[in-house]
Amino acid sequence: EVQLVESGGGLVQAGGSLRLSCAASGLTSDDYGIGWFRQAPGKEREGVSAIQSLDGSTYYADSVKGRFTISSDNAKKTMYLQMNSLKPGDTGVYYCALVIRGLLNLYSDYADYWGQGTQVTVSS
Numbered sequence: 001e002v003q004l005v006e007s008g009g010g011l012v013q014a015g016g017s018l019r020l021s022c023a024a025s026g027l028t029s030d031d032y033g034i035g036w037f038r039q040a041p042g043k044e045r046e047g048v049s050a051i052q053s054l055d056g057s058t059y060y061a062d063s064v065k066g067r068f069t070i071s072s073d074n075a076k077k078t079m080y081l082q083m084n085s086l087k088p089g090d091t092g093v094y095y096c097a098l099v100i101r102g103l104l105n106l107y108s109d110y111a112d113y114w115g116q117g118t119q120v121t122v123s124s
Contacts, residue, residue, distance in 0.1 A: 047106025
């Protein structure tokens with residue numbers, strides 16, 4: 001029903017920037033939590049950032065706070081992650097995730113819907 005499509009990943013040098021996008025289709029609710037998880041090879045998936053559609057509240061993992069900024073265009077049903085001052089440790093597959101009528105918990109890997117992922121590679 002709901003499909004999430006990520007874009008904007010790529011290869012960047014340490015200290016550089018990328019902006020990820022997640023476009024949601026088939027989303028009829030205006031009340032949802034949406035955000036990003038990432039997974040590096042051989043590591044568990046971890047929460048990165050989340051935003052609530054109704055009030056715009058944002059949440060960040062400690063490792064990215066101050067460097068990443070999440071935003072959402074509710075009319076377009078598109079969510080963005082601006083990533084600045086990228087580090088090699090930010091490398092991984094970034095997944096868009098969505099929870100309907102709830103909070104996207106960055107400390108759990110649960111989501112109602114997941115995107116296919118987009119690769120981010122930060123070279124040193």
